[in-house]
Amino acid sequence: MITWLNGVLDQREATANASGDNADARCWSVIDDGIDCRVLDAAGEVIVHDEGSPTREQADHIALNDPKQILADVAADRAIAAEHAIEYPDTEFAYCAVCHDHDRHDAAAAPCRTLRLLAAKYATWPGYQPSWAPEGSRG
Helix, strand or coil: CHHHHHHHHHHHHHHHHHCCCCHHHHCEEEEECCCCEEEEECCCCEEEEECCECCHHHHHHHHHCCHHHHHHHHHHHHHHHHHCCEECCCCCCCEECCCCECCCCECCCCCCHHHHHHHHCCCCCCCCCHHHCCCCCCC
C-alpha cells in the first residue's frame, strides 16, 4: 500500500508541477463577468475558458484545486505517511511507530488506520485495493 500511495503522490506532484513553470502559474482564481466564467492563473493567463462553460460552481471547484493546493496536499500527505512509518515492514512484527501501544504490547496492524484513511482518499485511483479500507469506513 505504501508503494502505491507514494506512486499516487508522485503522479499528483508531477502533474501539478507540469501545469506551470512558476508559482504564479500554479495559483488559480475565478473571473465571472456575468456572461462567461474563466479560471486564471496569478499572472492573468487564462487556464480554463469556454463560452457558457464552466459554470461558476465548476470554475470555483477548479480554482480551489489549483496546482498550488495540490502541492500543499501532497506535502501534507507525505508528512502524515512519514509520521506513521511502519517499523519492521515486510515481517510479521510490522507495526506503526505512532499507533502501536508499547505499554499494552498491542501490535496495531500495519498499515495503521491513519495510513489506511490516507490511502482511502485516493480510492478512485487505479491500483487501490478495497482490502486497504480502514475498518468501519464508508466506501
